Amino acid sequence: MADPTHCQLALEPAVRDSARQRLASVRGHVEGIVRMLERDDVYCVDVLRQLKAVDGALAKVGDAVLRSHLHHHVTNAQARGDADEIVGELMEILKYR
Amino acid sequence: MADPTHCQLALEPAVRDSARQRLASVRGHVEGIVRMLERDDVYCVDVLRQLKAVDGALAKVGDAVLRSHLHHHVTNAQARGDADEIVGELMEILKYR
Amino acid sequence: MADPTHCQLALEPAVRDSARQRLASVRGHVEGIVRMLERDDVYCVDVLRQLKAVDGALAKVGDAVLRSHLHHHVTNAQARGDADEIVGELMEILKYR
Amino acid sequence: MADPTHCQLALEPAVRDSARQRLASVRGHVEGIVRMLERDDVYCVDVLRQLKAVDGALAKVGDAVLRSHLHHHVTNAQARGDADEIVGELMEILKYR
Numbered sequence: 001m002a003d004p005t006h007c008q009l010a011l012e013p014a015v016r017d018s019a020r021q022r023l024a025s026v027r028g029h030v031e032g033i034v035r036m037l038e039r040d041d042v043y044c045v046d047v048l049r050q051l052k053a054v055d056g057a058l059a060k061v062g063d064a065v066l067r068s069h070l071h072h073h074v075t076n077a078q079a080r081g082d083a084d085e086i087v088g089e090l091m092e093i094l095k096y097r
Numbered sequence: 098m099a100d101p102t103h104c105q106l107a108l109e110p111a112v113r114d115s116a117r118q119r120l121a122s123v124r125g126h127v128e129g130i131v132r133m134l135e136r137d138d139v140y141c142v143d144v145l146r147q148l149k150a151v152d153g154a155l156a157k158v159g160d161a162v163l164r165s166h167l168h169h170h171v172t173n174a175q176a177r178g179d180a181d182e183i184v185g186e187l188m189e190i191l192k193y194r
Numbered sequence: 195m196a197d198p199t200h201c202q203l204a205l206e207p208a209v210r211d212s213a214r215q216r217l218a219s220v221r222g223h224v225e226g227i228v229r230m231l232e233r234d235d236v237y238c239v240d241v242l243r244q245l246k247a248v249d250g251a252l253a254k255v256g257d258a259v260l261r262s263h264l265h266h267h268v269t270n271a272q273a274r275g276d277a278d279e280i281v282g283e284l285m286e287i288l289k290y291r
Numbered sequence: 292m293a294d295p296t297h298c299q300l301a302l303e304p305a306v307r308d309s310a311r312q313r314l315a316s317v318r319g320h321v322e323g324i325v326r327m328l329e330r331d332d333v334y335c336v337d338v339l340r341q342l343k344a345v346d347g348a349l350a351k352v353g354d355a356v357l358r359s360h361l362h363h364h365v366t367n368a369q370a371r372g373d374a375d376e377i378v379g380e381l382m383e384i385l386k387y388r
Contacts, residue, residue, distance in 0.1 A: 044166035069141035238360035263335035
């Protein structure tokens, strides 16, 4: 999935570990909503609240990865010579945020 | 988790089944990102793209549940006599959407 | 602009007054950003912060109008007989929120 | 409003001109909604649709300013020596987007 021209731009190990742990917890949360949806008396708004909580947890992971990317790969892109590509792919992500 | 005063307002079975299947697929997607984060050369923007895809999938599930809730429980709330509560909890969900 | 089949569903006068006043203030805020953009030393992030403040002010107006619409026109839609249309147009608004 | 340490980081003239023109048009749009709200038969959903259109127009202005900021001030922040501050203020903007 990684773009070959960017293969040297790996996510910082500490951020990667933290993101993996948080996402493992998000996976458990989603698993819980799947089970919740097996009950035939589940209330719509309870499902919506759980989806919103998952959304918030994903947003926190995304913020940490974005912050690390800005620090380690974006603020030095002109020096590295790939600023156009870096900005283009970043805008693609941020546009629909 | 269901509010006792709303225990009769269960999510429509067809929407519930579809939501459960979609969320099982979201869980698999999150699982895939967890594995992706085990690779030490994972690129930040690839992670952000995957998180965004999960976010879009969750939003579709939420839209289907919301639409069903509006149809089956909100448009008849005055007749049922719980309009204030129904609107209050709905605004709480929609506020941060 | 109003849909003829909904012409009886007018926005509540008190909410309408409050929305008009808040939007007059938003217009002033936008006017201020236009003037800010006449300065050749304006800093990008200061513009982004102002745009975000306007966005927040618009969201508050939207929340008040939405809450009023839910209370006065959505929670009685089945009794009135236009639930399908009411839900359809509401989902259209909420989808991209 | 501009941060003194950033006073050299001015918004690109072409983007500034375009943003000013678009925002002048947004101001006219908001003015139109204010007038719309003077009518006592205005329909809630028509107001919500107009607010959403304004929101979309503001987002386009914000995207153009953000893209310019990334290109001209963020991708060279390490070389300039203010990367921490640049990333911090950017995350503050993007967090609630």
